[in-house]
Amino acid sequence: MNCYKGFFNLLNFSGGIKLIPREYLYSNPNGSFPKISPDGKHLAFLAPRKGVMNIFVCLNSYDVDKAKVITCENRRIVEYYWTYDNNYILYSYDKDGCEEYKIYIVNIITTEMTCLTPYDNVRSMFVQLSPKNPNRIIVAINKPNPNANSLYQINYKTGVITLIEENTQFFEEYTVDDSLKIRCAKRLIKKKDKKDKINEEVCIKDENSNKWRSIITYGIKNARSLKLISIDDEGTIYLVDSRRNEFSAICKLNTSDKELRTEFARPQNQKADINKILLHPKTKKPIAYSVTYLKDKWYCIDEKISYDLDFLRKFNDGELDILSQSLDNKIWTVAFESGNQPPKYYLYNRDNRSINHLFDAYPKLEKYVLAQVFPLVIKSRDDLDLVCYLTLPAGKYDPSTEYKPKKPLPLILHVHGGPWTRDYYGFKADSQFFANRGYAVLNVNYRSSVGLGRSLICAGVGQWGKKMNDDLIDAAKWAISEKIAIKEKIAIYGGSYGGFATLAGLALTNKNENFTFACGVEFSGPSDLDNICSVLKINNPIRTIPSYWKPSYDEFIYRLGGDPDTVKGLKYLQSCSPSNYADNINKPLLIAQGKNDPRVKYEEKNIIAKTLKHNKIPVGYILYCDEGHGFAKPENMLSFVALKEKFLSECLGGKCEAPQLLNHTK
Structure with missing residues (x-):
């Protein structure tokens, strides 16, 4: 170990508050991120298997003591999803920290595992799963062009993967509806004839011509002010937007030749941006949201769940997170935590207003x-x-x-x-x-x-x-x-x-x-900082940053405040x-x-x-x-x-x- 010594003299203390062993705070949690299956019958969660966070499943039960492990990875799993047929779980996995994630699927009964994106030197990311198309998923992969994430459709029953949108325009992200149609995309564009040279643009895809049409354009100063959330079952697009205000609101976007944006939800006396958004699992309409200034505060949109939010607030005054919902929205998995309370996880049944403890993240504390x-x-x-x-x-x-x-x-x-x-x-x-x-x-x-x-x-x-x-x-x-x-x-x-x-x-x-x-x-x-910019550049021999970061390069340079391709910009970056x-x-x-x-x-x-x-x-x-x-x-x-x-x-x-x-x- 290359560790230069000369300052590691152990000090001994006694008395006072009892020392918490390091492993009680920094080892794997006892369990985390429980998710209910769409039909509400099964429960999955992450827990240690041989010291590594893997996926466990309770079949036809919510009894975590009877859960069985269905994965055996040797590096932690952090992201997973139920399929809408309730028989499989999808997860992404990176073997050695290089961020070249692959997507896997595992059968919850047989534990048979298949890699759905078996490509080397690329990154795969989840984009959309849909109850209307339960056997298919949409993923983003930076191939065939390593500098941009293109969209693929995978039939996980057959293993067939199909390119459905080659990202030739360097979109940063796509929005796909429940029919698995590509509807919206965001990108940074350069306008050489404009004073503000870099703009962010939201486009929609014309179903007839299959061409992209710009509907929103705004300057780089407002970058990160708009985020697409969902498309409901009626085709309305929801987004979080703060371009015209200090703080964000949830807005609706009805697409036409000109932007038609209406505010959908904004709290009174707002001091911070929209944080968490709860969607109805079937309609994809926002039904609640939170705003976090000093602490998190939830606001109800759909009055049908107002009782539920009040019930959960009274049950535990910690920060509430709703982790998953059954497709009929009757069963939720929720978490509570605070500054001095480690996460505690529960199963909440909206039908009979009951809440059952699943597990604590760090019970030894x-x-x-x-x-x-x-x-x-x-x-x-x-x-x-x-x-x-x-x-x-x-x-x-x-x-x-x-x-x-x-x-x-x-x-x-x-x-x-x-x-x-x-x-x-x-x-x-x-x-x-x-x-x-x-x-x-x-x-x-x-x-x-x-x-x-x-x-x-x-x-x-x-x-x-x-x-x-x-x-x-x-x-x-x-x-x-x-x-x-x-x-x-x-x-x-x-x-x-x-x-x-x-x-x-x-x-x-x-x-x-x-x-x-x-x-x-x-x-x-x-x-x-000059080295960061250098490794971000495409076709640079010293590049180590993933190539799919290219669409964000111009915004990154703007936020750093210096372009390394100019003498002035390079000097500025060196000074920082x-x-x-x-x-x-x-x-x-x-x-x-x-x-x-x-x-x-x-x-x-x-x-x-x-x-x-x-x-x-x-x-x-x-x-x-x-x-x-x-x-x-x-x-x-x-x-x-x-x-x-x-x-x-x-x-x-x-x-x-x-x-x-x-x-x-x-």
Whole structure:
């Protein structure tokens, strides 16, 4: 293992809150994502088989203790679907982290498994299953052109696969109705004769001519403001749209020569975007939706389910997620979780208003005191509202205050990935783990985070390593001023974009800020923005990013804020790249990476590690040879957790469990 030593001295602690074993938080859950079959007779869920998440099925029963395993994969399954004939389950699977997913089907009785997309060096994705055509599915595969996802129809009874739409126009996504007809598609287009050179376009397909016709066009500044949801049984198209407002609404689109868009659902006093949308499983009409600002709040569209939503809210006040529905919409599988409540899964019967417990994700945690999580809003220096979540260790919280500890604590500033995602008020293993070790934890929805309005997303354009970094500094300074954090004991931590932010926080933070992080921990984060752009380019000999990312390239360049094909753009990207400022890093750093990562070349991190080692700065570099972007194998995750726990203990003085380093590293 290439891990530069010099800072891994184990500290011993006793007394106080009992330490939660690492494996209780980071091993596979006891079970997850239960889904009811369309006829409501069978139940499937994910659970460990020999330490790997596989699919289990309860036949003609909801008794999870009698479930049988029907798959035997050696890398976790994360996505699966029932077929509408109720006899099979479809799932996607990636063997080694390279994101070349294949689609498989397994018979729930015989457990016979077949690969439906047996192609190498391509990625297959689910697009549509339909109760009207139960034996056929639509999938997207980046073949024959590896740079675009074309649509295929598969008859899974015969195994016949047919190309139905070759993606010659580089659409990013398609919408298919229940008749398995291709109806809509979205793409980025360049308009050389327009001031706004890049537009996003929604097209519909003419059934008679089989040609595409543009119905909505809007500028790149509004990208990610519109998402197609569904097409109901009457042919109405539903979408989430915020192009004309700060926050999104559910809209209906009746296609004609000109766009005809009407709002279908929007809450009063809205502070955030539409989050979850519940469709009727037969009609595909939206029947409920949620909006998430600090916490998630559900709104009813169809009054027939208003009682059900009220019942579930009263049953558990955690964040509600409706995971699956029987085709008649009478049986649901639901989950509840909160900042200090791991997911709990239930079967809800709308007919008799009964709810039955299926399983908990992490039942072993019931013996431990979990940390309190406080949703709050922090102002950025330019007056943006940053929705944040503060986690305080159990026993350290002062109940006489709104969200403050009894005295300042070491703090972990945890930066989410993406960056076009967001943090929610849900159970986070990292937050509970760090808090259990004695740290406060602060999750920040910095500019570029989604779901909190167009302004926050747009404010992040061209701000990697700049104002996006400022938001994190502002959050850290707020924690100091509120006497939550010890100024000299604040670490920055994250993966993917969060890994980039960690490197930027250590290398690019302006000396005028009068603030420095004490250390950093990052995994799978890019360090060279020019290199990201280079590997995104098609026919580039150093490309590692999947070729089907090509349709998103122009938007990605726009959001980064610099075109590497221009002198000015290249210079800008270089100014935002931590790899060019590695000599500025003078605090301990721990780096982890998957060798098969198709998005970030692991050589980037090795360069930074060597620079820090040369400068005699404590640095650890770990390369997992059987992982991609992030960690899928529990044994790898546990070894990384052990390393970061020791590292943070040495740097910040938190508690530490006995070390456990596993194999699979280099």
